[in-house]
Every structure is written in structure tokens, then in C-alpha cells.
Amino acid sequence: MPRGMASLFQGTLAMLSRAMRVEARQVRFHLFRFAFAIFIVFCLLSAMVQAAFRGAPGLSFFESLCYLNWFFIMMAGLSFFATSITEEKEEDTLGLLKMAGVSRLGILLGKSTSRLISAAMLLAIQIPFALLAITLGGVMLHQIVAAYISLAAFLVMLANVALFCSVFSKRSNNASSLMVMFLLGLLAGPWFVKGITYLLVEEAFIRDGDFLQTCLDDGSQFFIDISILTSLNSIGSTGFNDSVWSLQVIWNLAIGVSFFALAWGTFDHFTRDLVGATPSRGLIVKRTSRLRMFGASSVWKNAFAWKDFYFITGGRTHITLKAIFYPLLTVGIACLILYFERNHYREVIGYTIFWTMLVAFLVELCVAASRMFHDEIRWHTMATLIMVPVSIARIAYSKLLGCLLSLAPAVVMGSIGFLLVIDDSDMQRFFTDVLDEPGFWYFVLTCILFLHLTVLLSLFVKWGAAPLAFVTIVISNWMGGGALMALSFAGGMGRFDENVLFVVLDIGLLAVIVSMHFAIGWRLRIVGEQG
Amino acid sequence: MTESTPAASSGNGQSDSDVVIDVRNLCHSFKGHRALWDVSLQVRAKSLHGFVGPNGAGKTTALKAICTLLRPQVGSIRVFGYNVVHDVNQVRRRIGFMPDHFSMYRQMTVYEYLDFFGAAYGLTLQQRTKVLADVLDLTDMAGRKDDFIQGLSRGMQQRVSLARVLVHDPDLLLLDEPASGLDPRARIELMEILRELRRMGKTIFISSHILSELAELCDSVTIIDRGRVKFSGAMDQLLHHGEDNPTFRVSLRKEQTDFADKLRGLPGVVNVEQIEEGAEYRVSFDWTLTDNNGLLRSVMEAGGLVTAFREERRHLNDAFMDLTERGVR
Numbered sequence: 002m003p004r005g006m007a008s009l010f011q012g013t014l015a016m017l018s019r020a021m022r023v024e025a026r027q028v029r030f031h032l033f034r035f036a037f038a039i040f041i042v043f044c045l046l047s048a049m050v051q052a053a054f055r056g057a058p059g060l061s062f063f064e065s066l067c068y069l070n071w072f073f074i075m076m077a078g079l080s081f082f083a084t085s086i087t088e089e090k091e092e093d094t095l096g097l098l099k100m101a102g103v104s105r106l107g108i109l110l111g112k113s114t115s116r117l118i119s120a121a122m123l124l125a126i127q128i129p130f131a132l133l134a135i136t137l138g139g140v141m142l143h144q145i146v147a148a149y150i151s152l153a154a155f156l157v158m159l160a161n162v163a164l165f166c167s168v169f170s171k172r173s174n175n176a177s178s179l180m181v182m183f184l185l186g187l188l189a190g191p192w193f194v195k196g197i198t199y200l201l202v203e204e205a206f207i208r209d210g211d212f213l214q215t216c217l218d219d220g221s222q223f224f225i226d227i228s229i230l231t232s233l234n235s236i237g238s239t240g241f242n243d244s245v246w247s248l249q250v251i252w253n254l255a256i257g258v259s260f261f262a263l264a265w266g267t268f269d270h271f272t273r274d275l276v277g278a279t280p281s282r283g284l285i286v287k288r289t290s291r292l293r294m295f296g297a298s299s300v301w302k303n304a305f306a307w308k309d310f311y312f313i314t315g316g317r318t319h320i321t322l323k324a325i326f327y328p329l330l331t332v333g334i335a336c337l338i339l340y341f342e343r344n345h346y347r348e349v350i351g352y353t354i355f356w357t358m359l360v361a362f363l364v365e366l367c368v369a370a371s372r373m374f375h376d377e378i379r380w381h382t383m384a385t386l387i388m389v390p391v392s393i394a395r396i397a398y399s400k401l402l403g404c405l406l407s408l409a410p411a412v413v414m415g416s417i418g419f420l421l422v423i424d425d426s427d428m429q430r431f432f433t434d435v436l437d438e439p440g441f442w443y444f445v446l447t448c449i450l451f452l453h454l455t456v457l458l459s460l461f462v463k464w465g466a467a468p469l470a471f472v473t474i475v476i477s478n479w480m481g482g483g484a485l486m487a488l489s490f491a492g493g494m495g496r497f498d499e500n501v502l503f504v505v506l507d508i509g510l511l512a513v514i515v516s517m518h519f520a521i522g523w524r525l526r527i528v529g530e531q532g
Numbered sequence: 533m534t535e536s537t538p539a540a541s542s543g544n545g546q547s548d549s550d551v552v553i554d555v556r557n558l559c560h561s562f563k564g565h566r567a568l569w570d571v572s573l574q575v576r577a578k579s580l581h582g583f584v585g586p587n588g589a590g591k592t593t594a595l596k597a598i599c600t601l602l603r604p605q606v607g608s609i610r611v612f613g614y615n616v617v618h619d620v621n622q623v624r625r626r627i628g629f630m631p632d633h634f635s636m637y638r639q640m641t642v643y644e645y646l647d648f649f650g651a652a653y654g655l656t657l658q659q660r661t662k663v664l665a666d667v668l669d670l671t672d673m674a675g676r677k678d679d680f681i682q683g684l685s686r687g688m689q690q691r692v693s694l695a696r697v698l699v700h701d702p703d704l705l706l707l708d709e710p711a712s713g714l715d716p717r718a719r720i721e722l723m724e725i726l727r728e729l730r731r732m733g734k735t736i737f738i739s740s741h742i743l744s745e746l747a748e749l750c751d752s753v754t755i756i757d758r759g760r761v762k763f764s765g766a767m768d769q770l771l772h773h774g775e776d777n778p779t780f781r782v783s784l785r786k787e788q789t790d791f792a793d794k795l796r797g798l799p800g801v802v803n804v805e806q807i808e809e810g811a812e813y814r815v816s817f818d819w820t821l822t823d824n825n826g827l828l829r830s831v832m833e834a835g836g837l838v839t840a841f842r843e844e845r846r847h848l849n850d851a852f853m854d855l856t857e858r859g860v861r
Contacts (some may be wrong), residue, residue: 279638279639279682280637280638280639280682281639282639282640282680287641287678287680288641288643288644288678289678297640297644299647299657300644300647300648300650300651300660301651302651304648304649304651304652305652307648307651308637308648312637312639312640380635380636380637380638381631381633381634381635382635382636382637383635384601384629384631384635385629385631385635385636385649385696387601388599388600388601388624388629389624389649389652389653390620390621390622390624390625390653391621391652529601530596530601530602530603
């Protein structure tokens with residue numbers, strides 16, 4: 002074997018075996034697999050209960066498994082795969098690997114392959130359970146094989162796109178953001194383009210059959226055809242007998258390989274100037290700069306709030322940018338809607354502003370929750386912070402206050418939207434009916450729980466606290482809802498009032514939120530001790 | 533809420549107000565690994581106390597327990613008479629802890645960083661303006677106050693870290709390996725700042741590996757190995773540790789025959805050793821029979837043309853090597 006080839010294999014295998022060993026030792030990976038096994042068992046039980054009143058329970062079990070896997074693969078793409086190279090960059094170990102003679106291909110294979118193997122193994126071990134769907138009825142072996150091949154191809158694509166994002170980005174959060182954009186483009190992009198094309202034809206901006214219309218329509222249809230969701234939908238339909246090597250499988254694999262090649266080709270370029278990871282200051286300028294109005298002010302009396310306002314959420318600079326961007330965004334969307342529906346101007350503008358700002362508010366809050374303490378841990382500043390003679394609770398709430406201040410543009414805009422529709426009948430109904438609904442408060446409490454869980458998880462995991470919290474909340478709700486539905490259908494809850502059930506659930510959620518408060522305090526203390 | 537007051541007794545017969553750190557029988561374990569075992573030590577006010585030990589000896593664990601970050605599992609720690617478990621905030625107000633790693637907000641400028649901690653400790657804007665000017669002056673960082681911390685050298689970052697510790701004017705400084713990773717110049721400059729701080733009346737508890745500098749700087753020292761205190765007391769006491777009689781090195785202008793025998797015959801002299809057959813002698817004597825002035829006088833009266841006469845002390849390195857065990861934990 003040529004010497005270069007031997008060193009490539011040595012380096013790759015060394016990294017691969019190290020990654021596998023580390024993974025085998027870490028409890029959280031085993032916990033994750035255990036949780037996954039529980040989901041499978043739950044899907045199975047749910048299918049068994051449904052068998053009493055619904056046909057083809059095997060199909061229902063099989064579909065649950067497929068969509069569960071799809072969801073997990075996406076979440077892994079955002080966190081697990083997107084950090085494969087950035088974590089080496091952040092820990093200053095990429096240079097050491099290069100100096101140890103591990104080639105770029107070796108690093109890419111060693112870093113991505115181990116993660117791909119772990120994820121693929123998680124898919125593979127489900128197959129015996131998935132085969133139970135055949136026994137339960139409604140699914141054929143061919144469908145199961147086709148579904149798992151589709152999922153595997155999707156996994157390969159996502160892992161390699163994430164690998165490229167990881168090579169391209171300096172930091173893990175940038176890589177994850179790129180992956181969010183890629184997934185949004187992949188899932189919603191084709192439908193968005195298709196819709197726009199349809200509207201352009203309807204409004205006679207372009208003619209049906211034009212080159213542009215054909216390109217846009219065929220292009221978006223192609224991406225819809227190679228989408229995993231289209232593929233899983235087709236596989237789940239009765240009488241599926243297509244080849245397992247569908248267009249989606251072939252194209253997903255091709256895209257995966259292309260992105261791996263791209264990551265390989267650009268690796269040296271993007272990792273040439275290795276500078277140790279340092280915290281970012283964003284767009285905040287120095288006080289000595291001419292643009293000092295975009296710098297940090299003198300420290301407030303509440304120093305912790307000041308710090309997080311400027312150095313977590315971007316301070317006055319970001320507020321100014323949001324104050325420009327949010328009105329443009331909401332007015333733009335409202336204008337688009339009004340273009341096609343030329344009445345109820347005030348309501349359209351009001352509701353568009355209100356709902357868009359509500360989403361922006363929640364997204365901003367989620368980002369702040371995941372960074373608030375995580376940055377302190379990441380840059381080892383927790384010990385010095387908690388040495389200040391104030392309680393941990395006060396530090397935590399002050400930091401939260403600093404983050405909340407940055408939400409001012411979203412709150413102000415949202416309030417304007419709200420005032421525009423305050424006398425609208427739908428809004429009046431919201432005040433009279435919806436606020437009395439325990440189901441509404443269940444949703445609100447779930448959002449609060451999600452934020453608490455994000456904060457708590459950010460004190461444990463390196464990256465991906467928010468996606469992990471989201472997965473946990475979605476799965477718990479799905480399992481809880483499924484269990485309640487199963488009980489209800491089985492007759493055990495026949496006399497139960499739905500409102501009473503939600504009140505009980507609300508109280509339960511409130512208790513969980515309170516316990517999480519204490520858990521966050523406990524964890525902060527431990528993190529402080531560890532320095 | 534009632535404000536705690538410092539405990540009344542230290543139980544050692546010395547002035548209570550003089551004892552700043554009082555650690556008694558401290559034990560701490562991590563997952564079955566014994567990090568500290570029956571550690572007891574005392575640090576006097578306005579002293580510079582060295583805390584020395586090999587890697588993994590338990591220095592950082594002990595420091596964290598003293599500065600209230602780690603709750604002692606067994607034993608008690610009092611700082612300025614306050615219990616570190618019950619009077620956390622009182623202790624924290626009076627101490628400044630500098631950890632062994634560079635835990636700084638590197639995206640901030642030097643001034644922003646110090647200003648933040650000043651405000652966090654409750655200083656008003658006017659107070660901060662004055663204090664920050666003072667600490668920047670003391671650490672010689674005034675010219676770099678608008679620089680980003682991440683752009684500073686390691687030595688400069690260490691100065692900023694030290695300035696941060698001083699912002700709230702603590703009486704006690706706990707410094708964990710402040711000189712590690714610094715070049716000789718930065719290290720010497722740091723030691724100068726520490727000397728200055730001692731002159732200002734601060735008590736300094738410093739953990740370090742740089743034994744030569746500690747020996748010059750410290751009044752007292754604690755040597756810890758494998759979680760146990762091997763020595764704790766005055767530096768002089770350590771350097772004479774294990775030696776009953778003081779030893780002086782006598783250098784003569786030229787070698788004289790049978791001079792070693794003449795020295796042996798002098799009053800109070802208990803041992804004489806000629807160094808490499810030259811004109812230098814190592815002379816030990818009994819304190820109860822004579823003193824160093826008496827010895828020098830006797831040597832000159834015996835006809836010795838003395839060119840140098842100095843006390844021979846063990847170096848801290850020797851004491852450290854004698855007291856600690858070989859190998860790492």
C-alpha cells in the first residue's frame with residue numbers, strides 16, 4: 002500500500018476508533034438510545050390500542066416510526082452533524098490534527114463517518130421492530146425496506162451538508178444556523194416557489210408555458226419529488242410497489258456525496274487561518290469609535306442586565322437594526338397579502354404585524370435562553386461571575402432582564418399590531434372565549450416550559466439545547482397526547498371532561514416549571530464550582 | 533435579615549483579628565477520589581502566604597473551598613472570622629479570587645470589563661471612575677484600557693485579571709497560579725505588583741509553582757501533597773526545617789592548613805565541613821552556646837581572613853522536594 006494511503010487509513014481509523022470509544026463511554030448517548038427505544042415501544046403500544054377500533058394498525062405504527070426518524074435526523078443535522086468540525090476549531094484541536102499528519106480527507110472521514118455510523122446504527126437497530134408492523138397488518142416488507150433506504154439516503158445527505166456547513170463556519174452556532182436555512186429551503190422552498198409561480202401566472206405577470214414559468218414550476222416540482230416527505234408519503238400509500246432506489250434516494254445520495262466533495266475541496270481554504278475561538282462582540286463598537294452610539298454604554302446599576310443586553314443580545318445596535326427590519330418585514334408581508342385580498346386593510350396589517358412579531362418574540366427569546374448561561378460556561382466565566390456577593394437567583398434574573406430588554410422592538414411592533422385589531426371580532430372572541438380555555442393556557446405553559454428546558458439543557462450540552470428542548474417537548478406532548486387518546490378510546494376516560502383534564506395538565510406543567518427553576522439554580526451552583 | 537458577625541475565637545491563643553484564613557481539618561472528595569485530607573492551615577493578616585504543591589495535590593480544590601465556590605464536605609473554613617458556608621456574601625465582599633484559567637469576557641475592552649465588575653460589586657459610577665483609574669495605574673494598564681481583552685498578550689490579560697480582583701478593594705487576594713504560562717519578564721512584573729499590594733496592606737494567598745519567586749516573596753508557606761498538608765508555617769521555619777543548628781558558610785581569602793580543625797575547636801561549633809578542599813567552610817553551631825556574631829568574631833580571632841560570611845539556608849526547592857513524594861497522582 003502506498004505510504005500516503007497508509008497514513009490516510011491510519012489517521013482516519015485512529016479518529017474513528019477514538020470517536021466510537023468516547024461515544025461508548027458517554028452516558029448521554031446511551032440515554033438517547035434508551036429514549037429512542039421507549040418511543041418505539043410507545044408507538045407499538047399505541048398501534049396495539051388503535052387496533053381495537055381502527056384498521057391497519059401496522060401502517061400507523063410504521064408511519065409513526067418513519068416520521069419520528071425523519072424528525073430526529075433533522076435535529077441531528079442541526080446539532081450533532083453540524084458541529085463535527087467546528088468543535089475541533091473551537092477547541093483549537095484542528096491544528097493539532099493537521100500537525101499529526103492526518104490528511105483533510107482523514108479528518109473529514111474520521112469526524113463525519115463516526116457520527117454517520119452512530120446515526121445509521123440507530124436506524125438499523127429499528128428494522129426488527131419495524132418488521133412487527135407487518136404482523137400488525139397494513140404494511141409489506143417492501144415498504145419497510147424502501148422507507149429505511151429513503152431515510153438512510155436522507156441521513157447521508159443531511160450529514161454531509163452539515164459537514165460542509167461545519168467546515169465553512171467558524172463557530173458551531175453559525176453552522177447550525179446555515180443548516181436551519183438549508184432545511185427551511187429544502188422543505189418549504191419548493192412549495193413557496195410553486196405558490197409564487199402560480200400567483201404570478203394568475204396575475205398575468207408571466208404566461209403559463211413561458212420559459213420562466215416552466216423553469217420555476219419544473220424546478221420546484223423536482224425538489225418536491227426528491228423530498229423525503231414526498232417519498233415517505235408515497236411509500237406509506239396502499240399498493241406501493243415502486244423501486245426502493247427512488248429519485249429521492251438517488252438524488253439525496255448524490256447531494257450528500259457532492260457536499261462531501263465540496264467540504265473536502267474547500268477544507269484547507271476554510272481552515273487555513275486557525276485562530277482560537279473567541280467570544281464575538283457582534284456589531285458593538287468601541288466607546289472610542291466615531292459611531293460610539295452603537296457602542297456599549299456605561300455599565301448600569303444592574304451590571305448583569307447590562308452585560309447580557311449588550312454582549313448576548315447585541316444591545317442598541319441590534320435594537321436599531323430590528324427596529325428597521327421588523328417594520329419592513331411585516332409591512333412587506335401585509336402588502337403582499339393586501340395585493341391579493343384588497344379589503345380589511347387594517348385587520349390584515351394588524352394581524353400580520355401581531356402574529357409575525359409574536360413568532361419573532363418567541364424565536365428571540367429562545368435564542369437568548371440558549372445563550373444566557375451557555376456562553377458563561379463556554380468561556381469559563383461562571384466562577385468569576387458567581388464570586389460577586391449576590392445570590393445566583395439575582396444574577397440569573399438580572400441576566401434574563403437584560404435579554405428581555407432586547408425584545409423591545411418585537412414587543413412595540415406587536416403592540417401596534419394588537420392595537421390595530423383590538424376592536425376586531427376575532428380579537429374580542431379571543432378575550433372572551435380563548436383566555437378562558439385551559440387548552441390555551443396549556444399552550445402558554447408549554448412555551449414557558451420549553452424556555453426553561455432550553456436554559457437547563459444549555460447548562461449540560463455543548464450545543465443544540467434549543468433543538469433538544471424542542472424535540473423533548475414535542476415528543477412528550479405527542480406521547481402524552483397519544484396515551485390520553487388511547488385511554489379515551491379504550492373507555493377509561495369516557496366520563497372525563499376535557500377542560501378538567503387540561504386544568505390538571507396545567508397544574509402539572511406549572512409544577513414542572515417551578516422544579517426546573519430550582520434545577521437551574523442547582524446546576525448553576527455546580528457549574529460555578531467546576532469553574 | 534440579620535447580618536452575621538465574625539466568630540469570636542480562633543482557638544490558637546493568638547489574636548483573632550490577626551488570622552485571616554483559618555482552615556481546620558478540611559476534607560473533600562470527588563467521586564471517591566480524596567482531593568483533600570485533614571487540611572489545616574492559618575494565614576495571618578497582611579502576609580503573603582505561598583501555597584505550594586505538585587500537580588493534582590489539591591491546591592485548586594482548597595482555594596475554591598476557601599473562596600466559597602466549593603462547599604467543604606468535612607471540616608471548617610473561616611475567612612475574616614466568617615464561615616464560608618453560612619456567610620458566603622460577607623466572605624465574598626472581602627476577598628478577590630483569581631482562578632487558574634483565563635476566565636474573562638474577552639469580547640470586552642479592558643475598561644468595560646473592569647467597569648462591569650465594579651458595578652456588579654455595587655460601586656457607583658463616581659467610585660468606579662476613581663477606582664478603575666487606580667487599578668489600571670497599579671497594573672500599568674492605563675494605556676491599554678480601550679483595547680479588546682482578546683487582543684492582549686497573556687501577561688497583559690493576567691494583569692487585567694488582577695485588576696479585576698482589585699476593583700472592589702478586597703482585603704484578601706486568593707490567586708491560583710497567577711504566574712503560570714507567563715514569560716520571565718511578565719512574571720517578574722507580576723511579582724512586583726504583588727509586592728506593591730502587600731505594601732498596601734493586602735493579605736495575599738498565592739498558589740504557584742515558581743518556587744524561587746515564592747521563596748523571595750512569601751512570609752509563610754503551606755506545602756501540600758496528595759491532599760495532605762506537609763508543612764504550614766513561616767518561610768524561615770520551613771527553610772530551617774529538619775535542621776537543629778544554624779549553618780553558616782565562611783569564605784576565606786586563601787586556604788589555610790588545618791583551619792578546619794581550628795574551627796572545630798571554637799566555642800559552640802558542632803560541625804565543620806570544608807567545601808571541595810578550598811577556602812570555604814560550612815560551620816554549624818549551637819544557638820545556646822553562641823550566635824552568628826560570636827562565631828564570626830571567633831573565626832577572625834583564629835586568624836581567618838574572612839571575605840564572606842552568610843547563613844546557609846535550604847532553598848525552597850529542596851524543602852519542596854524533601855516534603856513531597858515522587859510521581860504524579
